[in-house]
Amino acid sequence: MSDQAIEERFAALEARLRAAEDHLAILNLLNTYGPLVDSATAREAGELWVEGGGYNFTNPEGGSIRLTAPDEIAGMYHWQGHLDLVATGCAHLTGTPRITVDGDDAQAVGYSFVVLREEDRWFLWRAAVNHWTLRRTADGWRIVERFNRALNGSPESHETMRKVIAI
Secondary structure (H helix, E strand, O other): OOHHHHHHHHHHHHHHHHHHHHHHHHHHHHHHHHHHHHOOOHHHHHOOEEEEEEEEEEOOOOOEEEEEOOHHHHHHOOOHHHHHHHHHOEEEEEOOOEEEEEOOEEEEEEEEEEEEEEOOEEEEEEEEEEEEEEEEEOOEEEEEEEEEEEOOOOHHHHHHHHHHHHO
């Protein structure tokens, strides 16, 4: 095998390894969210985003709301409604998303669920679809934007689900 062929194989292997490492790092980032918010670790949860990034979600009171990172997002985990969930016992779960990486930018589309305790039973309290945009930073992968819509049959939720085709 020629030196050039060996170099090409190493380059291809390095590219595949970097892609696998990027996917794993993004999965780890997204799966860090639940334990942080369920333990009321607000500041660290807000810092999963880039400075100025956003979280756009279905407001339980109707419509949607966008919070800016890190302060507004961290502040959400001090809202009384969230503290009530934490005190009751809850689990924010991130389903395995479809991820695409393009250099230092990435997108992911997938589901999220909130499981809530009610006395001696656990039940699915909320289900949503998410479209994340992410960026590689000096501190690793961070969320630029999280667009989250409740799975309530709305056109917005269906449109977000269809983004899985485009990434």
